């Protein structure tokens with residue numbers, strides 16, 4: 001992330017619920033906001049040029065050789081006990097399809113990935129990002145149930161999740177994420193939580209191992225739990241590593257490109273449906289002439305550079321499946 005890519009808080013002066021079709025506006029919302037929004041919703045095939053592009057002209061890229069080289073170095077660092085796990089990522093640029101429409105792509109994402117957090121964010125001077133995240137970072141619903149997950153381990157989806165077989169490497173990788181969440185609860189002296197899993201979950205074309213953690217805030221008096229956990233969890237061991245600090249330093253020195261908003265977090269805060277913050281995974285950046293896809297893979301001592309490369313290819317398929325609609 002560079003200085004231009006700072007944290008953004010977008011005020012919901014216009015709130016539209018697609019399920020019910022209801023729209024609410026704040027008292028200070030510009031008069032024409034609702035009208036413009038409705039018009040934009042209808043012009044589904046608007047060209048991309050109407051969408052915001054990043055102020056940073058030069059995107060940086062990671063090559064196959066660069067990625068695999070970084071994985072080799074990570075395995076060596078893990079073997080010499082400098083850290084237990086690190087998540088290395090890369091990006092890939094594709095030509096923007098001529099007929100690409102962010103709104104049509106958003107609709108295609110909703111259809112294709114009904115269980116994911118589907119997002120389209122376009123901000124002046126910042127750019128346009130789209131994604132289908134499977135990873136809840138922090139969520140508090142209308143019933144005051146706090147949720148977070150330990151998500152890790154990846155393989156192509158099989159027809160029946162019950163048939164999934166996981167290797168020791170993935171089980172350990174996910175166990176590390178789980179242990180980290182438990183250590184966060186411990187540091188907050190929180191003992192009243194439920195933990196279910198790990199279970200196999202489907203995320204588009206992939207499967208992961210996931211443990212769900214819940215805290216009932218009606219029973220536990222902990223008004224700052226959401227903000228405390230956000231501070232402790234980000235960047236999670238599903239996108240950074242363990243221990244956090246050496247993994248982060250390793251990423252900064254060896255990853256070789258700028259993650260920008262990939263692996264950050266996004267989602268509604270204090271909305272009528274609560275707060276639902278997700279990790280920005282399985283995402284892409286829409287630029288004037290190109291689409292940049294992003295994906296990472298958790299590296300442990302058991303990793304193999306070729307397999308980790310393949311894993312990032314599979315993760316990029318999530319967004320590529322949407323892009324083929326425009327080719």
Ligand SMILES: C=C(O[C@H]1C=CC=C(C(=O)O)[C@@H]1O)C(=O)O
Pocket residue numbers: 087089135151152153154208237238239281282294295296297298299315
């Ligand atoms: C870092 C990514 O996925 C994370 C989430 C689930 C499984 C992961 C894994 O198996 O490595 C990653 O930790 C990504 O999609 O770019």
